[in-house]
Amino acid sequence: MNNDMANPSAPLIAIIEDEAPIQKFLHASLQVEGFRIIQATTAKEGVRLITQQHPAIVLLDLGLPDADGISVISSVRGWSSLPIIVLSARGEEKSKIEALDAGADDYLTKPFGVGELLARIRSALRRAARPPVDGEDHTFRFGNVHGDLAARQVFVDENEVKLTKLEFDLLALLVRNRDRVLTHQYLLKEVWGPGSANEPHYVRVFMANLRKKLEKNPSRPQYLLTEQGIGYRLRSS
Numbered sequence: 001m002n003n004d005m006a007n008p009s010a011p012l013i014a015i016i017e018d019e020a021p022i023q024k025f026l027h028a029s030l031q032v033e034g035f036r037i038i039q040a041t042t043a044k045e046g047v048r049l050i051t052q053q054h055p056a057i058v059l060l061d062l063g064l065p066d067a068d069g070i071s072v073i074s075s076v077r078g079w080s081s082l083p084i085i086v087l088s089a090r091g092e093e094k095s096k097i098e099a100l101d102a103g104a105d106d107y108l109t110k111p112f113g114v115g116e117l118l119a120r121i122r123s124a125l126r127r128a129a130r131p132p133v134d135g136e137d138h139t140f141r142f143g144n145v146h147g148d149l150a151a152r153q154v155f156v157d158e159n160e161v162k163l164t165k166l167e168f169d170l171l172a173l174l175v176r177n178r179d180r181v182l183t184h185q186y187l188l189k190e191v192w193g194p195g196s197a198n199e200p201h202y203v204r205v206f207m208a209n210l211r212k213k214l215e216k217n218p219s220r221p222q223y224l225l226t227e228q229g230i231g232y233r234l235r236s237s
């Protein structure tokens, strides 16, 4: 693939997609932005490309001719945490959820525009570049909310907000995975434990509490966002 326009230090993006019009759209949109691009049209070729060329990010179609895209995620997650954005068709909520639970970071529903594509890619690259909150620094900030995961403290502006243990655990999980979409099942399992799979309303109730305590306008949240039919995402900027 001709990629002469790209700067050799630009991020390398792997596109794993078998539909020619979408391949073409992605290639054209990303090339203009100066990204370097590698492409595969099957799951097998995609895993080989990722293993050998270490892209900065992967755009992955879920419906590939030789295998489900989820098998690519599982295989890559065995050794790498590089960002994976899934490309799926409208109405494929179940496979999106499976992909996120298998370790994908985000998804785009076809058809999507260039603006949304670039925003998701930049957000994923920023996230990959930043040190984990669990390192030396346990502090976090989004909007006028800030806190310390180790001290289990949260403030809105300068005022400390009292959270229950489970509210704090849910917030901490969102902070550690900020800007990623977390599914209902994942949140239930991590915060309430494996026996809670049939209690999806827990997450809804606790998320409403967190919004009331942390968001300026809880009915129009700026940070604790709902991903309709999928789960939630903490937007950190």
Ligand code: CA
Residues within 6 Å of the ligand: 017, 018, 019, 061, 062, 063, 064, 065
């Ligand atoms: Ca496909």
